[in-house]
Amino acid sequence: MTVTLDDLPLRDDLRGQTPYGAPQAPLAIALNVNENTHPVPPVVADDIARSVAEVVAGLNRYPDREFYDLREAFAGYLGHDLTAEQIWAANGSNEVLQHVLQAFGGPGRTAMGFTPTYSMYTLLARGVGSEWIAGTRGERFEMSPSDAARQVREANPDVVFLCSPNNPTGTPLSLDVVEAVYEASRGIVVVDEAYAEFAPAESGTALSLLPGRERLLVSRTMSKAFAFAGARVGYLAADPVVIDALRLVRLPYHLSAVTQAAALAALRHSEEMLRTVADIVLQRDRISEGVAALGYDPYRTGSNFVLFGGVADARAVWQKLYDRGVLVRDVGIPGHLRVSAGTEAETTAFLDALRDITAEEN
Incomplete structure (x- = not known):
C-alpha cells in the first residue's frame, strides 16, 4: 500500500501545497535560479x-x-x-x-x-x-x-x-x-x-x-x-x-x-568577490538588448536577471531552450520567461539558442 500526504495528519492549511523549487538539470548553461555563474576566485x-x-x-x-x-x-x-x-x-x-x-x-x-x-x-x-x-x-x-x-x-x-x-x-x-x-x-x-x-x-x-x-x-x-x-x-x-x-x-x-x-x-x-558584478550587469544589459532585437519585451531590471514578455508559448520556448542545453525559468507569468545573466559565453549561448528558436517559429 502506497502512503500519500493525504494519509498523514498534515496541517489543513498545508494540504494541496507544493514545495518551493526550480527545475534542476545537468545542463551546461543553467540560467534559471539567478546564481552568480562565475566561480569563486x-x-x-x-x-x-x-x-x-x-x-x-x-x-x-x-x-x-x-x-x-x-x-x-x-x-x-x-x-x-x-x-x-x-x-x-x-x-x-x-x-x-x-x-x-x-x-x-x-x-x-x-x-x-x-x-x-x-x-x-x-x-x-x-x-x-x-x-x-x-x-x-x-x-x-x-x-x-x-x-x-x-x-x-x-x-x-x-x-x-x-x-x-x-x-x-x-x-x-x-x-x-x-x-x-x-x-x-x-x-x-x-x-x-x-x-x-x-x-x-x-x-x-x-x-x-x-x-x-x-x-x-x-x-x-x-x-x-x-x-x-x-x-x-x-x-x-x-x-x-x-x-x-x-x-x-x-x-x-x-x-x-x-x-x-x-x-x-x-x-x-569582498572586493575580489564582487569584481564579477560589473560583467554580470554588462551581460544582463546584453540580454535585454538581445531579446528586444528578437521582438520580445524585456522589463526594466536592477538585478542579475531579465524578465521578458511577448512569448507566445512560454512552456514550449522553455522546452526548446532546454533541448538546446540552456535552462531558464518559467516563473508562471503567462507569456513570460526569466533568464539569469551568466558569463559572456553563457549569455551568447542563450541568445543564439533563442535566435534559432525565434527564426524557426517565424
Missing part, C-alpha cells in the same frame, strides 16, 4: 579552505552562538555606521526571513507582498501559520508610493515584504515607496535587497532609512553578488531590539562553525 577559495580547516579540530564543540565576529564583518561591509548589534545572519536569507515571520507573524497574523514577487514569501508565511495578503503592482510591475501605502493601510498587515529589486520581475524600488509603506504600516516592514549589488548606485539602499525606524528591516544575501549560493549565508540589518526578538525564535547554534569561517573568509575578500 582561486585566492578566495584557498583562504576559505584554510579558514575552514582551522575550525575542523574544534568541531566537537558548539560554534559561537552569537557569531559576533561574523556580525561585525557584515556591519563593516554594509557601512552606514551599522554595528554588530544591528546585524543578524542565518543559513540563507530564506531562514532570516523565516525568523522574522516566526517572531512577528504566526497564527492569527498576516503577511503582505506585492505580486508577482518572490514566491518564498508566501510559503514562509504559510509555514508559520500566517495569512498571506497579495497586493498588486501597476503597469510593467512598477509601484508608486501612494498606491503601495493605500494598499497597506487597507490590508493592515503585521509584516510587509518589499523586494528591491523585485524577483521575478527585476523591477527597481524607489526609497520613496519604502518610506511611504513604512509610514502606512503599523507592523514590520522588510526590504529584501538580495540583488542590491546589481542595482544602479543612484537607486540607493533602504539601509540609509534605518535610523529612527525600529520596525524597518533590510535583508541581504551572499548567494548572488558574492557567488556564495552553496554556502547558504543570508543576513539582515535592523534596530538592535529587532535582533533581540529574532533570538527568541532561532534554533540554538544555528550557524555552524564551518559556515561562520567560510563567510568570514569571503568577506575578507
Whole structure:
C-alpha cells in the first residue's frame, strides 16, 4: 500500500501545497535560479579552505552562538555606521526571513507582498501559520508610493515584504515607496535587497532609512553578488531590539562553525568577490538588448536577471531552450520567461539558442 500526504495528519492549511523549487538539470548553461555563474576566485577559495580547516579540530564543540565576529564583518561591509548589534545572519536569507515571520507573524497574523514577487514569501508565511495578503503592482510591475501605502493601510498587515529589486520581475524600488509603506504600516516592514549589488548606485539602499525606524528591516544575501549560493549565508540589518526578538525564535547554534569561517573568509575578500558584478550587469544589459532585437519585451531590471514578455508559448520556448542545453525559468507569468545573466559565453549561448528558436517559429 502506497502512503500519500493525504494519509498523514498534515496541517489543513498545508494540504494541496507544493514545495518551493526550480527545475534542476545537468545542463551546461543553467540560467534559471539567478546564481552568480562565475566561480569563486582561486585566492578566495584557498583562504576559505584554510579558514575552514582551522575550525575542523574544534568541531566537537558548539560554534559561537552569537557569531559576533561574523556580525561585525557584515556591519563593516554594509557601512552606514551599522554595528554588530544591528546585524543578524542565518543559513540563507530564506531562514532570516523565516525568523522574522516566526517572531512577528504566526497564527492569527498576516503577511503582505506585492505580486508577482518572490514566491518564498508566501510559503514562509504559510509555514508559520500566517495569512498571506497579495497586493498588486501597476503597469510593467512598477509601484508608486501612494498606491503601495493605500494598499497597506487597507490590508493592515503585521509584516510587509518589499523586494528591491523585485524577483521575478527585476523591477527597481524607489526609497520613496519604502518610506511611504513604512509610514502606512503599523507592523514590520522588510526590504529584501538580495540583488542590491546589481542595482544602479543612484537607486540607493533602504539601509540609509534605518535610523529612527525600529520596525524597518533590510535583508541581504551572499548567494548572488558574492557567488556564495552553496554556502547558504543570508543576513539582515535592523534596530538592535529587532535582533533581540529574532533570538527568541532561532534554533540554538544555528550557524555552524564551518559556515561562520567560510563567510568570514569571503568577506575578507569582498572586493575580489564582487569584481564579477560589473560583467554580470554588462551581460544582463546584453540580454535585454538581445531579446528586444528578437521582438520580445524585456522589463526594466536592477538585478542579475531579465524578465521578458511577448512569448507566445512560454512552456514550449522553455522546452526548446532546454533541448538546446540552456535552462531558464518559467516563473508562471503567462507569456513570460526569466533568464539569469551568466558569463559572456553563457549569455551568447542563450541568445543564439533563442535566435534559432525565434527564426524557426517565424
